[in-house]
Amino acid sequence: xxxxxxxxxxxxxxxxxxxxxxxxxxxxxxxxxxxxxxxxxxxxxxxxxxxxxxxxxxxxxxxxxxxxxxxxxxxxxxxxxxxxxxxxxxxxxxxxxxxxxxxxxxxxxxxxxxxxxxxxxxxxxxxxxxxxxxxxxxxxxxxxxxxxxxxxxxxxxxxxxxxxxxxxxxxxxxxxxxxxxxxxxxxxxxxxxxxxxxxxxxxxxxxxxxxxxxxxxxxxxxxxxxxxxxxxxxxxxxxxxxxxxxxxxxxxxxxxxxxxxxxxxxxxxxxxxxxxxxxxxxxxxxxxxxxxxxxxxxxxxxxxxxxxxxxxxxxxxxxxxxxxxxxxxxxxxxxxxxxxxxxxxxxxxxxxxxxxxxxxxxxxxxx
Numbered sequence: 354x355x356x357x358x359x360x361x362x363x364x365x366x367x368x369x370x371x372x373x374x375x376x377x378x379x380x381x382x383x384x385x386x387x388x389x390x391x392x393x394x395x396x397x398x399x400x401x402x403x404x405x406x407x408x409x410x411x412x413x414x415x416x417x418x419x420x421x422x423x424x425x426x427x428x429x430x431x432x433x434x435x436x437x438x439x440x441x442x443x444x445x446x447x448x449x450x451x452x453x454x455x456x457x458x459x460x461x462x463x464x465x466x467x468x469x470x471x472x473x474x475x476x477x478x479x480x481x482x483x484x485x486x487x488x489x490x491x492x493x494x495x496x497x498x499x500x501x502x503x504x505x506x507x508x509x510x511x512x513x514x515x516x517x518x519x520x521x522x523x524x525x526x527x528x529x530x531x532x533x534x535x536x537x538x539x540x541x542x543x544x545x546x547x548x549x550x551x552x553x554x555x556x557x558x559x560x561x562x563x564x565x566x567x568x569x570x571x572x573x574x575x576x577x578x579x580x581x582x583x584x585x586x587x588x589x590x591x592x593x594x595x596x597x598x599x600x601x602x603x604x605x606x607x608x609x610x611x612x613x614x615x616x617x618x619x620x621x622x623x624x625x626x627x628x629x630x631x632x633x634x635x636x637x638x639x640x641x642x643x644x645x646x647x648x649x650x651x652x653x654x655x656x657x658x659x660x661x662x663x664x665x666x667x668x669x670x671x672x673x674x675x676x677x678x679x680x681x682x683x684x685x686x687x688x689x690x691x692x693x694x695x696x697x698x699x700x701x702x703x704x705x706x707x708x709x710x711x712x713x714x715x716x717x718x719x720x
Contacts (some may be wrong), residue, residue, distance in 0.1 A: 390616070394609030397447050401602040403440040404456065407433050408591040408598075411463070415470065415584060422479040427471050434464055452601055459590040466583040466590075473576040473583070485573040486523070492566040499559060503551070511541040519570060526581065531574060538567055 411433035418426035437460050445453035478484025493516060500508045515537035522530035545551065545559050 390612040391609055393447065394605050394612070397444065397449065397605045398602055398609075400440045400444045400447065401598040401605065404437060404444070404598045405595050405602075407436040407440060408595050411437070412588060412591050415467065415587060419470070419474065419580060419584065422474065424471075424479065427467075427474075430467055434460060434467065449601070452597070456594050456597065459594050463587050463590050466587045470580050470583045470587075473580045477573055477576045477580075485569055485576065489519070489566060489569045489573065492562060492569060496559065496562045496566065499555075499562070503555065505548070505550075507544060508541060508548075511537060511544060515541065522574070522577075526577060534570070538563065 411430050414426045414430040414433060417423070418430060438457070441453045441456050441460065444456075476484050478486030481487065481490055493512070496512060497509070500512060515534055518530045518534035518537055521527070522534065542560070542563060545556055545563075548556070551559075
């Protein structure tokens with residue numbers, strides 16, 4: 354019987370430990386799950402921020418490339434596109450395939466537009482000696498040399514006005530300068546055609562040079578407009594991607610906060626349930642451990658009470674016996690004292706009797 358109780362106690366403790374271990378594993382699993390979710394949300398947020406930053410850098414580098422005519426910024430813009438692709442691929446691997454596909458389509462468009470922009474800028478000429486700008490300068494030099502030889506100031510002034518409008522357009526890209534340039538060139542053409550001092554050969558040569566110059570500048574305007582269109586499309590694509598990335602970032606952040614709230618609620622629920630179950634298990638285990646000893650303990654208490662009663666009775670009897678013995682001893686002392694007095698009285702009486710007998714004998718003898 355005793356061995357069975359000990360065995361039950363061991364099993365109870367074992368089950369209690371198993372239940373506690375299971376509760377701990379559940380809590381750890383919940384924490385790990387929502388920790389993973391939070392980490393995943395943080396990574397996705399980082400990817401969306403990376404996309405936004407890369408697109409911002411792309412726009413800045415394209416703008417610098419157009420204004421400074423430096424291929425270094427064009428190469429930086431290409432690196433920005435490569436960074437965009439990396440972040441989008443990471444976003445795709447994180448489970449956002451649909452969103453990444455939409456951004457990747459815009460990236461492909463931006464790549465094509467960037468290549469067109471670089472090509473158009475090279476055609477226009479990155480320096481005054483390259484491309485269309487180089488050809489324009491050569492044409493203008495030829496025209497200026499011819500006009501200097503002819504020494505016609507009105508034509509030189511008209512050409513200078515056209516050249517100023519040309520530079521203004523190249524630097525600022527406003528169509529109002531193109532209109533002013535067209536007016537200046539039309540005036541030049543009319544002046545040459547109506548100038549009586551010029552021979553037909555000179556007029557034809559100057560007219561051909563003007564046409565060449567005007568054709569070159571028209572090509573430059575076309576390429577410049579192509580660049581503006583490409584850049585505008587790139588800007589539009591980057592803005593859309595940035596807005597989309599920002600929206601995605603907010604969505605992910607909202608989901609992360611929701612997961613954190615749910616994880617916190619579940620954590621507290623499991624913790625509270627675990628605490629309640631632990632209390633119940635501990636109470637049940639304590640009952641199973643203490644219960645086998647409750648009845649023997651009651652018996653011991655009863656026996657102790659009986660022993661106590663018996664001790665009290667024995668003590669009372671002992672006291673009564675002691676008191677009786679004392680009283681008996683006192684009685685014996687009194688009896689002994691009385692016996693001594695009686696013995697003394699008997700001896701006295703005997704002595705008196707002997708004395709009386711002697712006296713009687715003496716009296717008889719005397720008689």
